[in-house]
Amino acid sequence: RDDLILQFQITLYGDNERLLMARDITRLHRLEQMRRDFVANVSHELRTPLTVLAGYLETYGEHAGQLPPRWQRGITRMQEQTTRMQNLVTDLLLLSRLETDHQAEQAEPVTIEPLLESIRRDAETLSGGSHVLRLEIEEERRLSGIEQEIRSAVSNLVFNAVRYTAPGSTITLGWRPWQGGAALEVVDDGEGIDPVHIPRLTERFYRVDKGRSAATGGTGLGLAIVKHVLLRHDARLEIESSPGQGALFRCAFPASRLVQAAAEPPRETN
Ligand code: ADP
Numbered sequence: 001r002d003d004l005i006l007q008f009q010i011t012l013y014g015d016n017e018r019l020l021m022a023r024d025i026t027r028l029h030r031l032e033q034m035r036r037d038f039v040a041n042v043s044h045e046l047r048t049p050l051t052v053l054a055g056y057l058e059t060y061g062e063h064a065g066q067l068p069p070r071w072q073r074g075i076t077r078m079q080e081q082t083t084r085m086q087n088l089v090t091d092l093l094l095l096s097r098l099e100t101d102h103q104a105e106q107a108e109p110v111t112i113e114p115l116l117e118s119i120r121r122d123a124e125t126l127s128g129g130s131h132v133l134r135l136e137i138e139e140e141r142r143l144s145g146i147e148q149e150i151r152s153a154v155s156n157l158v159f160n161a162v163r164y165t166a167p168g169s170t171i172t173l174g175w176r177p178w179q180g181g182a183a184l185e186v187v188d189d190g191e192g193i194d195p196v197h198i199p200r201l202t203e204r205f206y207r208v209d210k211g212r213s214a215a216t217g218g219t220g221l222g223l224a225i226v227k228h229v230l231l232r233h234d235a236r237l238e239i240e241s242s243p244g245q246g247a248l249f250r251c252a253f254p255a256s257r258l259v260q261a262a263a264e265p266p267r268e269t270n
Contacts, residue, residue, distance in 0.1 A: 005029045040096040043089045050089060054082045080214040084217065086168035091221040094152065095204070098228040109142040109259040110150060112175040112184065119151065120173055123158045133158075141258040143184075145233045147244040150184075153229040157186040157249045163216040164247075165190030181254045189246040198239050202227040226251070233257060 005026045011019040057079050064072045113135075120133045127133075154173070161171045165188045173183040190218065193201070193208060200206045200237055205220035207213040213220065223237075226249075230237050241247035 005199070011064040013032050013222055019083045036096055039092055039214050040100075043092040046052050046259055047093075048087070048090050049179065050082060050086050054079070054086065057082060062091065084219075087124060087217075088219045089219075089224060091219045092210040095221055095225055095228060098149070098225065098232065107144045107146060110145050110147045111142050111261075112139070113137050115147065115151060116154065116173045116175060116184075119155050121221070123162055123171070126159060127162045127167075127247060131162055131165065132168075134170065134172045136172055136174040138174070139182045140261045141182060142261060143182070143233075144257050149232065153226045153251065154184055154186065157251075160222055160249075161186055161188040161190070161247070163218065164188075164212075177252070178252055180258070181252060181256075182258055183253065185248060187246065187248045192243045192245045193239070193241040194243055195241070198241065 003026065004024065007023045007025045009023070011021070013019060049181070057075060061079060064075050067075075112120075116135055116137070120135055123131070149231050158171065158173060161169075165171070169188055169190050172185070172187045174183070174187065176183055176185065195232055197206075197208050201263045202223045204224045206223075207218075207220055227237055230251055234257055236252050238250040238252055239247070
């Protein structure tokens with residue numbers, strides 16, 4: 001059969017004995033595919049009605065001045081919740097694209113410093129200047145990858161750092177050599193995360209504190225998106241934190257993903 005999917009496992013026993021196990025995972029694979037398609041289709045179908053709702057609410061919001069205060073508050077709440085649903089749909093669609101799009105990726109050399117600088121500025125706007133945002137560039141090489149995806153992964157990490165730390169906290173965006181390769185790091189000096197939660201943080205909708213996350217406007221998909229972007233770049237996410245000690249999110253890229261910095265253009269001589 002050409003649709004059969006088998007998973008092999010080889011176990012070594014003693015010096016020269018081997019046990020080979022083959023597991024038929026065809027059904028599991030098909031169910032997983034159905035789950036992905038379903039989520040992608042529902043998200044796609046929700047997009048248009050949400051755009052219509054948001055459009056009407058904007059118009060009502062513009063004329064809300066003549067309405068009783070209770071109604072005005074109602075319109076504001078509806079606008080907030082519609083935006084939340086739109087963000088959720090955008091993240092669900094992005095995640096399902098990251099999971100299913102296996103085409104040969106269009107990797108290009110990405111120069112990290114301007115990318116981090118632009119994310120830093122976006123985060124400054126988002127936080128309204130309430131946080132100190134710093135850049136530390138110690139690595140010169142460029143990253144071979146998809147810039148849009150790297151931007152979305154790092155933005156999720158930086159926006160999380162803004163949302164889960166108190167005003168006045170310092171957030172550092174770094175690009176540095178790491179274990180033969182290089183790492184993009186986002187470090188904050190906030191409350192940190194209890195280590196029991198760390199292994200589960202990249203699961204969809206896993207939150208340390210549900211009430212707080214919803215109040216800060218997250219979709220619960222941020223770290224799942226980061227994980228999938230990194231998988232597509234042969235990279236891994238390392239999280240180091242303990243309560244009261246801040247948090248470090250490190251995207252560790254192997255040397256095979258690094259490209260030497262562009263050579264300086266030749267100087268003009270007369
Ligand atoms: P959310 O939309 O809930 O932020 P994420 O997947 O981005 O979803 O993050 C998962 C959870 O990880 C968050 O709900 C929060 O509890 C925790 N978290 C993420 N980043 C940080 C951080 N910098 N400091 C403390 N907790 C964090």
